[in-house]
Amino acid sequence: MSVTAARRWKQHLAGSLPPELSDEIDVFETQIELRRTGKLDDKLFAETRLRRGVYGQRYDNGQRHDGFATRTLAFPSGDLEKGPGTKFDAPGMMRIKIPFGRLSPEQLEVLAELAEEYSDGILHVTTRQDIQLHFVHLDDTPTIMRRLAAFGITTREACGNTVRNVTACPLAGVCNGEGFDVTPYANALTYYLLGHPDTQNFGRKFKVAFSGCKQEACGLTSMHDLGFIATTRDGARGFEVYVGGGLGAVPHQAKLLSEFVPENEVLPLSQAVCRVFARLGEKKNRARARLKFLVAKLGIDELERLVAEERETIPPSKRWTAYLDDLDSHSDRPLRDPAPLRKGARPTGDGGAFDAWFATNVYAQRQPGYSVATIRLPLGDATADQFRAIAAIARAYTGDTVRATVEQNLVLRWVADADLPALYRELDAVGLAADGAGTMQDITACPGTDTCKLGIAASRGLASELTHQIGKRKQQLPDDVRGLRIKTSGCFNACGQHHIADIGFLGVSRNVKGRRVPHFQLVLGGEWKNNAGAYGLAIGAVPSKRVDDVLQRVTAHYVDNREDGESFQDFFKRTGRKATRALLEDLVVVPSYEDDPSFYSDWGDPREYTIGDLGVGECAGEVVTFTEFGLADSEREVFEAQVELDENRPAEAAQLAVKAMLEAAKALVRVQNTDVTDDPNDIVGEFRTRFYDTQLFHDPFAGAKFARYLFQAHANPPNGVDRDAARQYIEEAQLFIEAAHACYDRLSAAG
Amino acid sequence: MEAQQVSAKLYVDDASGVTADDFIRAFHSWIQQNELDELLIDVTDYSHVHRGPGVLLIAHDAQYGMDEGEGRLGLLYLKKRDEPGPLADKLRDALSRALTACRLLEQTLDGRIAFRGDEILVRVHNRLIARNDAETLAGARPDIDAVTAALYDGVRPTVEPARDPKQMFSVRVKSSENPSVATLIERLGGKPDAAAARTPLRII
Numbered sequence: 009m010s011v012t013a014a015r016r017w018k019q020h021l022a023g024s025l026p027p028e029l030s031d032e033i034d035v036f037e038t039q040i041e042l043r044r045t046g047k048l049d050d051k052l053f054a055e056t057r058l059r060r061g062v063y064g065q066r067y068d069n070g071q072r073h074d075g076f077a078t079r080t081l082a083f084p085s086g087d088l089e090k091g092p093g094t095k096f097d098a099p100g101m102m103r104i105k106i107p108f109g110r111l112s113p114e115q116l117e118v119l120a121e122l123a124e125e126y127s128d129g130i131l132h133v134t135t136r137q138d139i140q141l142h143f144v145h146l147d148d149t150p151t152i153m154r155r156l157a158a159f160g161i162t163t164r165e166a167c168g169n170t171v172r173n174v175t176a177c178p179l180a181g182v183c184n185g186e187g188f189d190v191t192p193y194a195n196a197l198t199y200y201l202l203g204h205p206d207t208q209n210f211g212r213k214f215k216v217a218f219s220g221c222k223q224e225a226c227g228l229t230s231m232h233d234l235g236f237i238a239t240t241r242d243g244a245r246g247f248e249v250y251v252g253g254g255l256g257a258v259p260h261q262a263k264l265l266s267e268f269v270p271e272n273e274v275l276p277l278s279q280a281v282c283r284v285f286a287r288l289g290e291k292k293n294r295a296r297a298r299l300k301f302l303v304a305k306l307g308i309d310e311l312e313r314l315v316a317e318e319r320e321t322i323p324p325s326k327r328w329t330a331y332l333d334d335l336d337s338h339s340d341r342p343l344r345d346p347a348p349l350r351k352g353a354r355p356t357g358d359g360g361a362f363d364a365w366f367a368t369n370v371y372a373q374r375q376p377g378y379s380v381a382t383i384r385l386p387l388g389d390a391t392a393d394q395f396r397a398i399a400a401i402a403r404a405y406t407g408d409t410v411r412a413t414v415e416q417n418l419v420l421r422w423v424a425d426a427d428l429p430a431l432y433r434e435l436d437a438v439g440l441a442a443d444g445a446g447t448m449q450d451i452t453a454c455p456g457t458d459t460c461k462l463g464i465a466a467s468r469g470l471a472s473e474l475t476h477q478i479g480k481r482k483q484q485l486p487d488d489v490r491g492l493r494i495k496t497s498g499c500f501n502a503c504g505q506h507h508i509a510d511i512g513f514l515g516v517s518r519n520v521k522g523r524r525v526p527h528f529q530l531v532l533g534g535e536w537k538n539n540a541g542a543y544g545l546a547i548g549a550v551p552s553k554r555v556d557d558v559l560q561r562v563t564a565h566y567v568d569n570r571e572d573g574e575s576f577q578d579f580f581k582r583t584g585r586k587a588t589r590a591l592l593e594d595l596v597v598v599p600s601y602e603d604d605p606s607f608y609s610d611w612g613d614p615r616e617y618t619i620g621d622l623g624v625g626e627c628a629g630e631v632v633t634f635t636e637f638g639l640a641d642s643e644r645e646v647f648e649a650q651v652e653l654d655e656n657r658p659a660e661a662a663q664l665a666v667k668a669m670l671e672a673a674k675a676l677v678r679v680q681n682t683d684v685t686d687d688p689n690d691i692v693g694e695f696r697t698r699f700y701d702t703q704l705f706h707d708p709f710a711g712a713k714f715a716r717y718l719f720q721a722h723a724n725p726p727n728g729v730d731r732d733a734a735r736q737y738i739e740e741a742q743l744f745i746e747a748a749h750a751c752y753d754r755l756s757a758a759g
Numbered sequence: 760m761e762a763q764q765v766s767a768k769l770y771v772d773d774a775s776g777v778t779a780d781d782f783i784r785a786f787h788s789w790i791q792q793n794e795l796d797e798l799l800i801d802v803t804d805y806s807h808v809h810r811g812p813g814v815l816l817i818a819h820d821a822q823y824g825m826d827e828g829e830g831r832l833g834l835l836y837l838k839k840r841d842e843p844g845p846l847a848d849k850l851r852d853a854l855s856r857a858l859t860a861c862r863l864l865e866q867t868l869d870g871r872i873a874f875r876g877d878e879i880l881v882r883v884h885n886r887l888i889a890r891n892d893a894e895t896l897a898g899a900r901p902d903i904d905a906v907t908a909a910l911y912d913g914v915r916p917t918v919e920p921a922r923d924p925k926q927m928f929s930v931r932v933k934s935s936e937n938p939s940v941a942t943l944i945e946r947l948g949g950k951p952d953a954a955a956a957r958t959p960l961r962i963i
Binding site for chain 2: 012013016017020066067072074075076081082083084097099117121124125126128129130142143145147148386387389390391393394396438439440458459469472475612613614615
């Protein structure tokens, strides 16, 4: 689109936008012009646009490796940037905030239009119930914002150090096990915190979730900065409140802040938590800036005291309770009368397709005669035509809203049971009747190397391949295997939520004889239910091209050796990670490039996965060998640390984790100084001088974050640690080792 | 009529010998070898989506895709970012680029794919400038007729508009003649083999 078209849209929509949104977008449009003319600092503009949902995308630094070499992408804007290292007119991603995933038919239609006119025609549902558009140009973003605002959607605070999209259970209001419908509370908190002065000074993002019950996955409250679980006390509504959870590089389970917060305290309590976080949360070191680190530092009791103290100081607001007078206004209203699905009404002659869909994609609502139908979107993607079709189907059958889910699907609620066959046929006509929702085929994946700047491996490519392979054998899978959840993340930031999957995969890279090979860390035993009740631990890295073999072997091992009724989590707890790793020993071996070059490219991307000229001389080769040995030793030690933790020896686990970091650091130091001793002081000193001070170890995006893990552990050796602390040492050691691998790759590539 | 963000899609005659993987490889090789007169950025694969955009070659202000929309495979060129201008010019440019890409793909895939010359889907991806209604069609018709007259050597093709007002402005041009892609390029004043695949692919 052009400047002219943007102006025309602005004129066309004048008067149809809420004034405050209109003003905000005008300001943002001006800021774009200021940045274009160099009158606005690039860092400031970057945070400004992030807070408007305008995100960067892979290759926006103007560099791309085409399989042979890194080439410059000569964007017309030349050196002009929209943020540090981000070319001004490189296409990017637009994240559209959809509070608790609720979308009206009209909103679905405008999203479809925007995808066709400004993006690549695809609407992507994220793991936070947002919608993303990719390959969007900065100049088009104000028009996109205006067209969205005309339908009540804002992109404000979809990214940046802000309160991100408030998520909630997509079954809220219709669930059989919920305490009550959390929708109005999620809605009220969304708009109370949006743009609130107390949420504008965070060191990092802040994620909130609502769940209707404790036992299901619902809102995944345990992995949120602030989580609410509906409960009642003496007939009065309230919430169990958790704080300080989060995935990312160092996952933390949220801690209980209060067993019961009455409904009229939800907003002021949240505000108090935000104020404490803004006041005391880390600001300089991004790696330690999430609320989870503040909770770990202060302890939950102290945080509780601070929040209570803060709560007393906040000037009261009518908005805290005004919405409570109108809770019912957020309830969906069914379009049709309840009606059962009569025997004989099920379609026949479709090879059992309807029955298969019904078995996995239909949930009987609390309200008799109604069901929720899940639309399983492959990789969270849908076309504009499909969104329009869903809008039409929603109007015809439910008359109301659709909700996006954190599993990257959509759900239609309040479908009269008798309508299910007709609904199925209409979905099938537009390719949206795939069965398998909530099963092994329904894989969650972050964007990974497809479009994310931070992606290390092709999480979407892997998910697509696994979906395809599992689809071929799904009839042979036992029900309790088919029901396992798989989640893939392209890097340690864990946007694919691999920590909470039964079987998770995390993208990493490995150097094999001077060439990079895409790998995925296998993470087993995470718990999706109980609001993300437990995080899995890494077993080891396996070559990307062998992940399906690994998956088959792990699940077969479970099927063949489980005890009666033993869950996947319990089975791997019992048999232990050591045995699992041994089971996969032959699968981690990477064939030579000459024997099978396919291992050296990633799924869906035929480019070689290597970077730069990898030819190495003999001397370097010898040093490389030392380093490779050292890095392998460090991985072994961190694995042993996990085993110690499994066997409930946190002190030993933490000691081993620190030792693993030292081993990895020493391996790197030996690239430059083969005489480094085994003395930890010597190793850390050498590492600091040669790799930290020189910034050789610095991650292009995370900076010095991982090096600091080593320094902190060395300065404060583990002493009297509990399980949580030991787990953190292990997570940090894993990240440090990954960073050491990456650093070594960079050194190898540079010759 | 004034227009912008115009796309043109030409349909594959027989796609039985090719897969999405072939298109991914071909498009990556075009980036490596700088085959098109555009800043080419990346390849993205949406072949998992029903009747979706298929495999896309993302350029800076345009995209080329092996589009699977309507359940029919075809090469779709879309100019994503341009200033408004006469529809005839926009259409001629979109067709020229689409045809060039079709010809290049035929060559890159060693003749395993061929495109039909008798049907073209034209769309304007801008609802403000071109609503999908009779008024827009009336305004667009002279430009469409002028360009297609050149394409089909005076044989007037049929022009079928899409009826759904929620769709983008969209017309299907059909001719009784089925010229080759090379012929269509020549009729638009281009050279059919100006952009031939020059070297074998160097990808895994």
